[in-house]
Amino acid sequence: MIELLNDPAVWASLLTLTVMEIVLGIDNIIFISVLVSRLDPKQAKRARQIGLALALIFRIALLSILTVLIGLTAPVFTVFGEGISWRDLILLAGGLFLIVKGTHEIHQGIEGGHDAGGSAAVASFGAVIAQIIVIDMVFSVDSIVTAIGMAEHIEVMVAAVIISMIAMYLASGPISAFVQKHPTTKMLALAFLLLIGVALVADGLGFHIPRGYIYFAMAFSAGVEIINILASRRRRAKHQ
Secondary structure (H helix, E strand, C coil), X not given: CHHHHCCHHHHHHHHHXXXXXXXXXXXXXXXXXXXXXXXXXXXXXXXXXXXXXHHHHHHHHHHCCHHHHHXXXXXXXXXXXXXXXXXXXXXXXXHHHHHHHHHHHHHHHHHCCECCCCCECCCCHXXXXXXXXXXXXXXXXXXXXXXXXXXXXXXXXXXXXXXXXXXXXXXXXXXXXXXXXXXXXXXXXXXXXXXXXXXXXXXXXXXXXXXXXXXXXXXXXXXXXXXXXXXXXXXXXXXX
């Protein structure tokens, strides 16, 4: 262990992997922020804490069974000459889940979700946690497979995962509050979920879309939305 601390290559690996894990965790934060936005503030905070805690537990648990996880990338059957592994199936299922969930939430946002009494529908705490668990598992597999390819020492992987989860926890509150305060950003976040879902399905089918393209598109769209919000605030200030 002491040898690892004195090795510059290990520190470089830790820094690189931590940054990568934080970037990959953006998907997780967006999904959780959208889901908890339909809960009351106290439940939303609790759901966010539970969701991120489960994400950390899933990632560390997967790291503890590296040999099994590496086996997930081995083809289990072939379709049209393309080998399909358990990881591919997990990514396919997760991507389809994000596409269906994103489409459903967009439909509710446009048409308006109502219960039998005519009041706005509010998601139950249990349903939100169940959905967070499903997507946490999908993102955890993708995150840890990436970690295995970038680092040689499990201690470095665990440290990077823990640091990235702390960063995700600190960022999740402000992001959730921002999404809650600005309804248009929720629609943008749902569009991001659809984009991520399509990317996961493509990965599962063997068509890798470089994540840099996706994150650039997300950053550009978010930048435009921030400009719109600032312009809207200035217009309101002038009319007051």
